[in-house]
Amino acid sequence: MHLASAARQSYRHGVTVLTLQELAEQTPRDTPWLGLDLGEKTIGVAASDALRMIASPMELIRKTKFTDDANRVLKLMDSxxxxxxxxxxxLNMDGTEGPRAQSCRAFARNLQRIREVPVTFQDERLSTTAVERFLIDELDLTRKRRAEVVDRTAAAWILQGALDRLRG
Structure with missing residues (x-):
């Protein structure tokens, strides 16, 4: 399923998913958004500025139990x-969804059971690869240091991509 049709069919997955434009229209102006990179063991978190121009890496959450992870995300949103x-x-390279995409949808669905949060999805194909290449080529970080920053930097990459798309 392609991303555009995924947004239109959001109720079928049990979660209200907004398009990027709808997210912008339904959230107050001059408020930041958070970006999430949901991995198997960690959640990379990034935040935008209030004007939604720049995304910055914020935090790495090491996954434990879903409720604890969700509450941490919600606390970060509140703070x-x-x-x-x-x-x-x-997404897969052909634009279809596989098990990892389904896991991200499940996280959003379960998070909305705790609190109604406006959510949109951003295609993240190759985001981690692009971030790792940047960290190696531009910053010359060691493997250990890259491991510490890659997920939250990938979250910033994802969020920045959405912010850039929103501005056209």
Whole structure:
């Protein structure tokens, strides 16, 4: 399923998913958003500025239990005054969804059971690869240091991609 049709069929997956434009229209102006890179063991978190121009890496959450992870995300939203979430959706190269994308949808669905949060998905194909290449080529970080920053930097990459798309 392609991303555009995925947004239109959001109720079928049990979660209200907004398009990027709808997220912008339904969240108060001058409020930041959070970006999430949902991995198997960690959640990379990034935040935008209030004008939604720049995304910055914020935190790495080491996954434990879903409720604890979700509450940490919600606390970060509250502490930043964030009004929306941009979650990376790991599509296959042909644009279809696989098990990892379904896992991201399940996270959003379960999070909305705790609190109604405006959510959109951002295609994250190759985001981690692009971030790792940047960290190696531009910053010359060691493997250990890259491991510490890659997921939250990937979250910033995902969020920045959404912010850039929104501005056209």
């Amino acid at each position: 930043r005054g964030a009004t929306g979430l941009v979650i990376g959706l790991p």
